[in-house]
Amino acid sequence: MTTLHLPDEAATQQLGRALAASLRPGDALCLTGPLGAGKSTLARALIRALTTPDEEVPSPTFTLVQLYETATFPLAHFDLYRLSNPDEAYEIGLDEALDGGVALIEWPQRLEGRLPANRLDIDIALDGDARRAVIVAHGSFEGRTLEF
Template identity: 35%
Template sequence: MKLRSNSPNETYDLGFTLGSYIEWGLIVCIEGEMGAGKTALSQGIIRGLGVVEKYITSPTYTLVNEYKVRDLSIYHFDVYRVGDYDELSAIGFEEYFNEGSIVVIEWADMIRENLPDNSIWINIERVDHENLREISIKGIEKLKKPLREELRKWEKI
């Protein structure tokens, strides 16, 4: 599925839509060049999941930020500065993947071979001018029907 975003706000809104419908236990892998909109999308997803009381930032230097919604956990990773997968293994990376959590990973392409097959992949690319983005979602068949239908409203390509 290919979508378009005309601004950082639209990218955030798309993320909010994803977060509003997404199922717990999912791993959302986001890839794209520096400044493409990975963090705006991640922030929208996390807000859509129900996190309202905290400021949401990219965990570029801390590796992971954790948010709670009821008794469920949202883990937001930024693996841009990870030297190798052993660094993630040392913090028990695989233990974050469970049915009581959502995992959002920015720069996921850097560790692609170490991520589960059931991950959803979102690629953000700059197109034509400064704010226009093409957003591709792979693995959409793994999403529940109401979310797939909602995303079709965003389909512009």
């Protein structure tokens, strides 16, 4: 477990860029935290680091998933906030996204414990005007060197 202090939006964006550099096909990043904690800020920075700096990155809140092509793997950005059943995540392609690609998952608690094995859990909490990210590695992320 690693805890990072994120004093401002720029630090949250830097974390997203750092995470982007560490990803491999089959990985999942699971982002939790209250509304306004910075999950979308981190996700946009990560996606732009893997695509282009001016990539349009809409929130997938209503579409549930947005797909991106990167230089090395496909990336699927899931927002599971509106799901009522964990099976719905798999119906919209979570398994397929992890088969040769990477899944970035906001609101993974909607999966009710049916989380991907190879994942990095990132819980962002509000800490006054700043944020705190608690990062826990699972599966193939365990023992992997991550530069933050």
